[in-house]
Amino acid sequence: MxxxxxxxxxxxCISAYSQHWNYGIEVGYTNNKFQTKGLDSHPQSGFKxxxxxxYNFKSNILIETGIAYERKxxxxxxxxxxSQKISKIEVSHADYLNIPVSVGYKVxxxxxxxxxxxxxxxxxxxxxxxxxxxxxxxxxxxYTMGIDIFSAPSISQYRPFxxxxxxxxxxxxxxxxxxxxxxxxxxxxxxxxxxxxxxxxRTLGASVAYIL
Numbered sequence: 001m002x003x004x005x006x007x008x009x010x011x012x013c014i015s016a017y018s019q020h021w022n023y024g025i026e027v028g029y030t031n032n033k034f035q036t037k038g039l040d041s042h043p044q045s046g047f048k049x050x051x052x053x054x055y056n057f058k059s060n061i062l063i064e065t066g067i068a069y070e071r072k073x074x075x076x077x078x079x080x081x082x083s084q085k086i087s088k089i090e091v092s093h094a095d096y097l098n099i100p101v102s103v104g105y106k107v108x109x110x111x112x113x114x115x116x117x118x119x120x121x122x123x124x125x126x127x128x129x130x131x132x133x134x135x136x137x138x139x140x141x142x143y144t145m146g147i148d149i150f151s152a153p154s155i156s157q158y159r160p161f162x163x164x165x166x167x168x169x170x171x172x173x174x175x176x177x178x179x180x181x182x183x184x185x186x187x188x189x190x191x192x193x194x195x196x197x198x199x200x201x202r203t204l205g206a207s208v209a210y211i212l
Contacts, residue, residue: 022054028182028207032072036197044073044091050098052209060106064118070098072203073131076196086135086158089196094129094149094161098122100169116173122186124201126150126163133158162192165201180209 026049033043050068073091102120109115129149137143149161167189173182188201 020056020058022056022211024052024054024178024180024209024211026050026052026066026068026182026207026209028205030070030072030203030205032074032201032203034074034076034192034197034199035202036076036199039076039078039197039199041197041199042075042077044075044093046071046073046093048098048205048207054211056106060108062104062106062116063102064104064120065099065101068098068100069127070096070124072096072201074199074201076199078197085137086133088134089131089147090134091129091131091149091161093131095127096124096165097127098124102169102171104171104173106175112177114173114175116171116175116180118169118171118173120169120171122166122169124165124188126161126165129161159193159195162190162194165190165192167201175211178211180211182207182209 028048030046030048031043032046034041048068048070050066052064052066055063072094075091076089077087100120100122102118104116104118107115131147131149132144133147134144147158150163152158152160165188167187169184169186171182171184173180184205184207186201186203186205191198191200193199
């Protein structure tokens, strides 16, 4: 009898915390700015597109992950950046593979509307990027040239950006049936450049996801 009781309790616990999988597609807008020391920083708009996977528990806790293609950018200006003859670096776009993992809690409001706050961690891997470099050459003449953000060009003054970025992510979601609206904030903790003010990415995002 005791064995039957424990077996029944085990199945009840498994049922109570069993997970439900959801898959979806997500598209959105990003606005990134470099947080730096001693340099002027200007934001740059971008986009995000990818897929998400939710693990939903009956306790209203959910775990979300996925992968997305995310574009960021920004502009840095100063006098002789890093004691070099560079006055401006404009990151037109820096494209990343974005891999977030977050935990959320689903609050059912009414009429199939839910509110979902989330907190987690993201990893960004740089894929490609381009921009412009401005400054004064060895002949004291102004110049502007195109650069590959993540690769070292022939010009000796420039140093490429780091490809890896990571940090916490905070999200607020409102879901109606299968449509989810999301606001997110990525707080990069890695300096994406070893010099040039040691910039860190600060990214606001707004997206819409459709749960399949």
